[in-house]
Amino acid sequence: EAGVTQFPSHSVIEKGQTVTLRCDPISGHDNLYWYRRVMGKEIKFLLHFVKESKQDESGMPNNRFLAERTGGTYSTLKVQPAELEDSGVYFCASSLGQGDYYEQYFGPGTRLTVT
Amino acid sequence: SQQGEEDPQALSIQEGENATMNCSYKTSINNLQWYRQNSGRGLVHLILIRSNEREKHSGRLRVTLDTSKKSSSLLITASRAADTASYFCATNTQGGSEKLVFGKGTKLTVNP
Numbered sequence: 001e002a003g004v005t006q007f008p009s010h011s012v013i014e015k016g017q018t019v020t021l022r023c024d025p026i027s028g029h030d031n032l033y034w035y036r037r038v039m040g041k042e043i044k045f046l047l048h049f050v051k052e053s054k055q056d057e058s059g060m061p062n063n064r065f066l067a068e069r070t071g072g073t074y075s076t077l078k079v080q081p082a083e084l085e086d087s088g089v090y091f092c093a094s095s096l097g098q099g100d101y102y103e104q105y106f107g108p109g110t111r112l113t114v115t
Numbered sequence: 116s117q118q119g120e121e122d123p124q125a126l127s128i129q130e131g132e133n134a135t136m137n138c139s140y141k142t143s144i145n146n147l148q149w150y151r152q153n154s155g156r157g158l159v160h161l162i163l164i165r166s167n168e169r170e171k172h173s174g175r176l177r178v179t180l181d182t183s184k185k186s187s188s189l190l191i192t193a194s195r196a197a198d199t200a201s202y203f204c205a206t207n208t209q210g211g212s213e214k215l216v217f218g219k220g221t222k223l224t225v226n227p
Contacts (some may be wrong), residue, residue, distance in 0.1 A: 004157075031213065043158075043203065045214035056212050091158065098213050100145045100165045108157035 002026070004107035006092050012113045018080040021110045025074070025094030031055075032075050033095075033104060034067060038088035049075060050098075082114045121204055121218040129226050134191045136221040138204035139184075145207045147180055148215065149189050153200045161189075161202075166209075194225045 005024045013019050025032045034046040046065070047057040051072035060067070064083070069075040079086055089111050093104040121138045128134055138147070146165045150158040164171045164180045164187065171178045177190040191198055201222045205215035 033214070035215075035217075042219050043205075043217040045216070048213055056214060058212070059214065093158075095213075100207075101163075103148060103160045103163050104215060105160055106150070106158035 004092055004094050004105055006090075006107040006110050008110060009108065010111045010113070012115065013082055014115055015084055016081045018078065019082055019112060021077045021079075021090055021092075021112070023075045023077070023092030023107060025092070026096075026105060029094035029096050029105075030072070031095040031098060031102075031104075032069060033093040034075070034077055035059075035091040035093065035106075036088050037091070038085065041088075043091065046077075079112070082112075084114050087112055087114045121202070121221045123221060124219065125222045125224075127224040127226065128194055130194060130196055132194055132225075134194050134198070134223055134225070136189045136202050136223070138187045138189070138218055140187075140204075140206045140216075141185065142206075143209040144182075145209055147178075147187050148205045148207070149176075149178060149187075150203045150205060151200045152203065152220070158203070191223075194223075196225050196227045199223060199225045 007022045030051050032049040035043050037043045045059040048055045049069045052069050066078045089109040091109045093106045095102045095104045148163045149161040152158050162173050162178050164178050175192045180187045201220040203217050203220040205217045
């Protein structure tokens with residue numbers, strides 16, 4: 001069974017440009033999460049999808065970030081326009097269900113560098 | 116301090132020794148999960164312990180949870196050089212959200 005995959009693995013863009021990150025969850029996992037780790041800080045939650053619906057987007061930093069999950073399969077996270085402080089590693093995770101018993105399985109992350 | 120805060124921040128041991136990492140948190144939790152991250156790679160799920168459990172084992176890993184002290188420990192026995200990585204605890208907080216709250220992690224170095 002394939003794990004969570006993310007694309008690209010690394011992206012370098014200039015300030016003001018747009019970047020779109022993609023996440024493919026484990027097949028059958030309705031729950032999809034985005035997290036990010038900026039330099040020297042903790043891994044922070046961004047948002048949670050259940051199928052195509054946003055369950056919790058309390059961690060989204062501002063309206064430059066747009067996450068979608070059309071059709072309830074893969075998800076994209078667009079940053080427009082990118083700022084220097086957006087640099088970091090963006091992780092996607094998925095889980096089969098919600099609650100005490102369900103682990104979140106993480107992808108390898110996308111390293112975003114904004115210059 | 117942050118929810119899910121690990122200590123020590125860095126730990127260096129010799130192969131064969133045991134490594135113990137601790138995690139403290141502030142709010143009531145549903146479960147606590149430990150993850151490993153090798154340099155430049157993704158997070159690997161190690162073990163999940165629910166709030167009504169006190170101890171859990173998986174291979175060379177032993178996790179304890181003390182909800183009265185809001186703390187957890189991860190013990191890796193008979194460490195190997197391949198265990199060199201950063202280890203994070205993450206809590207799933209009671210109250211409806213499924214988000215995980217991570218600590219800053221412990222960087223473990225196992226010297227051959």
